[in-house]
Amino acid sequence: MESTQSSDPAHSQAHASELTIEKSDAIATVTLNRPNKRNALSLELLGELDSRLHELASDQETRVVILRAAGPVFSSGHDLKQMIARSREEYEELFTQCAKSMQRLRQIPQPVIAQVQGLATAAGCQLVASCDLAVASEQSWFATPGVKIxxxxxxxxxxxxxxxxxxxxxxxLMTGEPLAAQRAYELGLINRVVPLSELEDATRELAIKIASASRDTVAIGKSAFYQQASYSEADAYSFAVEVMTDNSMRPDAKEGISAFLEKRDPVWKP
Structure with missing residues (x-):
């Protein structure tokens, strides 16, 4: 895998210590790398995540993003040391950046798959829920325990x-009690539950399946999925008709249909 880092020394040091990105086979793997802090989402880490996702959005070679974390904990949520005796402006800055980073996951054209190996609490649970898809180990738990503090x-x-x-x-939200992985799967918070030893392979297998499709087509579908979610059924259909009409005119749609009729593999545009 190719690891990418910033050319700015100060930026590279922060990047190397808190966030890493590796690219292979059209898949970018973004790793939260604060295992000694239970991958707590500091203001700096949230800003770095937002920035790197923004960069990946325009990377034509990246078709899928996997979001994972180093160590036994996926993310314990906000860094509580940054939440003691702060001004209103500082709290607002933190939560605004968090909201921006979470929305960025939905805004980039590539599907984002959370690879959850362990506990995901508070903003860490938010991170999983904000990803398009999620694969979790049997050892993972999900909770929003803020009410307890x-x-x-x-x-x-x-x-x-x-x-x-x-x-x-x-x-x-009211009790702070966690959901086990199987229950989270049954409720639809995650897509698959697998043994920890199979987590990386299962996540990558899903990513490869998605990456085999047209990048353009998947991007159209991801955007439309979220946009129509708040519409009435009638408005959603009107919107979907326009999107699908536009999609039908795209080169990859023409290529995909022709390839199917000609019984060959499609060749998607770069």
Whole structure:
């Protein structure tokens, strides 16, 4: 795999210590790399994640992004040391950057798959819920325990209640009790549960399947999926008709249909 880093020395040092990116076979693997801090989402790490995702968005060679974490914990949420005795402006900066980074996961054209090996709590759970897909080990747990320390997980609530039934989300938010991986799978928070030893291979297998499709087509579909979600059924159909009409006019659609009829593999545009 090719590891990418910034040319700026100061930026490279932060990048190397908190976030790494490797690229192979049209897949970019982004790794949260603060294992000694349980991959807590500091303001700096959130900003770096946002910046790197923004860069990947325009990378024509990257078709899928895997988001993983070093160490036994996926992410424990916000770095609580940055949340003691701060000004209103500082709290707002932190939560605004968090919201921006989470939305960036949805905004980039490539599908993002969370590879969850262990505990994902608070903003860490938010991170999983914000990804397009998620594969988790049997050892993973998901929780929004902010209520236990006097801080309701209001921002994690946003993607969580859109990923699982509202009453289940409310119980998680009100009690702080965790969901085991199998229960999270049953509720739709994650797509697959596998033994820890198979996690990397299972995630990459899913990524490779997606990467074999047209990058342009997948990007159209990802954008449309989220955009129509808040529409009425009638408005969603009107929107979908326009999107699918536009999609049908694209080179990869013409190539894909021709390849199917000619019984050959399609050749997608770069």
């Amino acid at each position: 006097g801080l309701f997980c209001t921002t994690p609530m946003v993607p969580l209640m859109r990923a699982i039934p509202p009453k289940v989300a409310m119980e998680m």
